[in-house]
Amino acid sequence: MTKATPDVISRAGELRDILTEHNYQYYVLDDPRIPDAEYDRLFRELQDLEAKYPEIVTPDSPTRRVGAQGETTFEEVAHRIPMLSLDNAFSEEELRDFDRRVKDRLKTTDDIEYVCEPKLDGLAVSLHYEAGILTRAATRGDGYTGEDITANIRTIPSVPLKLRGDSVPDLVEVRGEVYMPLKGFESLNKRLADRGEKTFVNPRNAAAGSLRQKKPSVTARRPLEMCAYSVALEDESQLPATHWDGLQQVRNWGFRINPEMRLATGVEACLKAYDELMEKRASLPYEIDGIVFKVNSLALQQQLGFVSRAPRWAIAHKFPAQEELTVIEDVEFQVGRTGAITPVARLKPVFVGGVTVSNATLHNMDEIRRLDARIGDTVFVRRAGDVIPQVVKVVTERRPDNARVVELPETCPVCQSDIVQIEGEAVARCSGGLFCPAQRKEAIRHYASRKALDIEGLGDKWIDILVERELVRTVADLYLLKKSDLTGLERMGEKSAENLIKAIDRSRHPVLWKFVYALGIREVGEATAKALASHFGTLEAISEADEEALQSVPDVGPIVAGHIRSFFDQPHNQETIQALRDAGVQWQSEEITAEEKPLKGETWVLTGSLSGMTRDEAKARLEALGAKVAGSVSGKTSCVVAGEAAGSKLAKAEKLGVPVMDEKAFTGFLAAHNTQS
Ligand code: JCF
Numbered sequence: 001m002t003k004a005t006p007d008v009i010s011r012a013g014e015l016r017d018i019l020t021e022h023n024y025q026y027y028v029l030d031d032p033r034i035p036d037a038e039y040d041r042l043f044r045e046l047q048d049l050e051a052k053y054p055e056i057v058t059p060d061s062p063t064r065r066v067g068a069q070g071e072t073t074f075e076e077v078a079h080r081i082p083m084l085s086l087d088n089a090f091s092e093e094e095l096r097d098f099d100r101r102v103k104d105r106l107k108t109t110d111d112i113e114y115v116c117e118p119k120l121d122g123l124a125v126s127l128h129y130e131a132g133i134l135t136r137a138a139t140r141g142d143g144y145t146g147e148d149i150t151a152n153i154r155t156i157p158s159v160p161l162k163l164r165g166d167s168v169p170d171l172v173e174v175r176g177e178v179y180m181p182l183k184g185f186e187s188l189n190k191r192l193a194d195r196g197e198k199t200f201v202n203p204r205n206a207a208a209g210s211l212r213q214k215k216p217s218v219t220a221r222r223p224l225e226m227c228a229y230s231v232a233l234e235d236e237s238q239l240p241a242t243h244w245d246g247l248q249q250v251r252n253w254g255f256r257i258n259p260e261m262r263l264a265t266g267v268e269a270c271l272k273a274y275d276e277l278m279e280k281r282a283s284l285p286y287e288i289d290g291i292v293f294k295v296n297s298l299a300l301q302q303q304l305g306f307v308s309r310a311p312r313w314a315i316a317h318k319f320p321a322q323e324e325l326t327v328i329e330d331v332e333f334q335v336g337r338t339g340a341i342t343p344v345a346r347l348k349p350v351f352v353g354g355v356t357v358s359n360a361t362l363h364n365m366d367e368i369r370r371l372d373a374r375i376g377d378t379v380f381v382r383r384a385g386d387v388i389p390q391v392v393k394v395v396t397e398r399r400p401d402n403a404r405v406v407e408l409p410e411t412c413p414v415c416q417s418d419i420v421q422i423e424g425e426a427v428a429r430c431s432g433g434l435f436c437p438a439q440r441k442e443a444i445r446h447y448a449s450r451k452a453l454d455i456e457g458l459g460d461k462w463i464d465i466l467v468e469r470e471l472v473r474t475v476a477d478l479y480l481l482k483k484s485d486l487t488g489l490e491r492m493g494e495k496s497a498e499n500l501i502k503a504i505d506r507s508r509h510p511v512l513w514k515f516v517y518a519l520g521i522r523e524v525g526e527a528t529a530k531a532l533a534s535h536f537g538t539l540e541a542i543s544e545a546d547e548e549a550l551q552s553v554p555d556v557g558p559i560v561a562g563h564i565r566s567f568f569d570q571p572h573n574q575e576t577i578q579a580l581r582d583a584g585v586q587w588q589s590e591e592i593t594a595e596e597k598p599l600k601g602e603t604w605v606l607t608g609s610l611s612g613m614t615r616d617e618a619k620a621r622l623e624a625l626g627a628k629v630a631g632s633v634s635g636k637t638s639c640v641v642a643g644e645a646a647g648s649k650l651a652k653a654e655k656l657g658v659p660v661m662d663e664k665a666f667t668g669f670l671a672a673h674n675t676q677s
Contacts, residue, residue: 004053012056015046019062020162027157027225028256060133060161065154066220072151072213076141081232083126083140083175084309086119086292086316092271095293098315099267102295105304105312111266113296115243116273118260119316120227121204121287122179123211125153132168134161139211143309152211153178155220158227160254167249169233174250176228180207181286182384184223193370201380201392202323203287225286228255242296260284263296274317281319282385290318319354323382325395326350328375331362331406335414335438339430339522343368343406345379345391353383360389366426368406372396376403414438420566422559433520434474435572441467443520447475451526452518453507457500465489475518476579478504508585509624512539515587519573522563528555532564539577539587543568588624597626598673602638604629605653608646610663618666625673633658641666 004012022039026032043062050057057064089095102112124140137153138146153159156178163172180188185203192199200206210222228250233239240246244263251257260277264270270293277291295301295313304312330346343362350357360381362368371394373379378398383389408428412419417432430436434443444463448455455478466472471485481504486497510518513533517526524532535553536542542550542564550561567573604627606618613621618641619629633640633652640653640660653660661669 002053004056008049008053009056012046012049012053015042015049016058016061018042019046020060023062023157024160024164024254028160028254062161064161065157066217072216072219073148075148076145077136077138077148078145079126079138079141079143080173082309083124083143083146084306084311085143086314087310088290089315089317095270095274095315095317096267098293099270102304102313106300111269112300113263113265114270114293115247115296116262116264116270116277117229117292117294118258118277118284118288119290119292119318120177120179120258121202121289122177122207123204125149125176125178125226127153127159127174127176129163129168129172129174131170132163134159149211151216152213152219153226155216156224156226158225158256162254164254165252168253169235169238171234173232174228174253174255175230175232176226176255178207178211178224178226179203179286180210180222180224183285188222196370199370202382202384226256227258229258229292239298241298243294243298243301244296246298264293270317278319287322287384288319289321290316292316320351322353322384323380323392324350324352325378326357326381328373328377328379328391331368331373331375333409333413335412335430335436337439337442339432339436339439341408341412341419341428341430343408345373347379347381350381352381352389353385355383357381357383357389360391362391362406364426365406365408365421365428374399374403374405376400412436412438415572417570417572418566420562422562424559429522431566431570431573433567433570433573434576435570437473440473444472444475444478446520447518448478448507452514453510455507456503457496458503462500474576474579476576476583476585479508479580479583479585510585510587512537512587515539515585516542519567519577521567523560524564528553528560531555543574543577586620586624599625599627599638602627603636605631605633605637605640605649606643607640607649608643610641610643610666612663612667621670 019039019042022032022034022042026039046061047063050061050063087098089098099112103109106112126138126140126146127134128136134150134154136148137150137159138148140146154161180203182203185200185206188206189199200209206222207224210219210224213219213222228247230243231239231246231250240249247257247261260280262273264273274291277288281288293315295304301311301313306312327348328345329348331343332346334342334344336342343364345360345362347358347360362371362373371379371391373391373394376399378395379391380393380395381389382392408419408421410419411417412430412432415430415432415436415438417430417436419428420431421428430439432439441463444458444467445460447453448458448463458478466481469489471481472478481501483497483501486492486500487494511533513526513530516532516539517524517529531553532542532550536545545564547558547561547565550556550564551558556564599622604622606615606622606629609615610618622629627638630637633649633656635656635658637653637656637658640649640658641663642650642653642660643663650660
């Protein structure tokens, strides 16, 4: 084995310093100074050096945070100074009582100066630093003895392994709260749920579970943070005169101090701080369950002393709880704007997160199975911030004998269309699409949107009015609207009514792919609609294709094929499409309405009667191909279609040498141009 040269040793030392500094900038100050990639590169360089020369590794090396070495022993450790808990005030009155007691004891009528600090919802820890190096970390335990969790604590990036600065004491104990920020909590739970593992009820439990890991390498992957809130020195005379200044000292040693921390003089200022923090609660990136008030002067703290297990100089003013127990009385199914079926728990009303909650989402059937939630169960309901209430856990021990398993209904509770659940998808959906009243507005909005049929002026406001007045139930009804239907409505002038009718009228001849897109079939976006249109040519062909045939289209996999099939299998959707046809909507294949229509600039004339279609239909189809259809033949006529019993027009065409097509040729011509039939 090669020995480390002085150059290697000095480079390793330099890397440790650089990495420790950037770590501090990133995790304590929230102010990264170099890109992550650069940090990773330096980190790897140090890792490589340490792997090659194990003798140069130091216990405070940033590489030691990954938790690869050492085991958390969870051995019992005695706290040199007991870790007391805090008394709680649950109301303004109780806080005023606390302030009065403080003043009485101190025999003063002067306002007291307090430090106000958010009460983080995590776990209290005690950290020992000897000559500036982290040597022991312990849980609070019962306040007198805790557990040794040093190896796990070392993995938390905001915990300094070594104190910064020059004024580092021989021995110091720093206390604080280890917690999991909300973002990390949500992504951890998502990761666990995706793997089918048990999730955590709240960030506090997640933090506790993460600190309790036997393997520090697991803790290292959990997004934990620490904020310091107090300091104790062997030699108390070294402490500053106030709690506030003590915290500034702790900050200078490299700890994170809560940025919401502030000073308040007198109980009124404390109540104001409470209101302001409560206001801010929902927007904080971590959970708090109240505010802590501490007498700032250490001399006064000393005079006040302790009662049994709590200091007389501090109190926690609690916020409303964000979790409570209640009972699921029923489960109902709601239909969303896009047809998603969501199970909703009807709860025995409960006061949680500051409001009375009587409903909570259960998300989907997978979630119900994961929770094993049944009607009659007692459950934890959580309402944090502005987030909708959630059922987070079932108390299985309290399950009554008559608890009922929740089942997905077979038909939509709103429109009775089939409910379909595609394999591999958590969400069940109503297949009513264009028909389901719950999805009506969304279906119309999509149909009229710019990328679909682009009905100018038919925005949300209009859609709301038309649907609510029952003037429009499905998109087909749009084409039956008359100006007189609209002019009676408030805020609707003559002119705008006219414009809307015109805009609707202009949408009667869409290209096939736009029409397919406008139907709003799940997961059929523009590209898929185009692919379907060009592959099948007609709507009939698409609507009759089986899943196998659908999957031969580029980009259409089994899931999308399933969505397309179930859309066309719903009689309601077929009826709406027929209603659109009846209302005069005609769609054509993509190619012929693309930039260059094949008959652009041509003038055609129809004469005689056709057996396969009406004259209007023939006219529409010629126009769809870009031709003008005229009533009389001239030298400029491009072609005459001559049906049965054609008269003078046919004769004139022959005289002028204008090309003539009989019905058979015409039908063949149309088929070759792939128009709708
Ligand atoms: O943030 C907390 N959960 C917290 C807990 C903050 C504090 O200043 C505390 C505490 C528990 C005890 N102070 C004491 C004395």
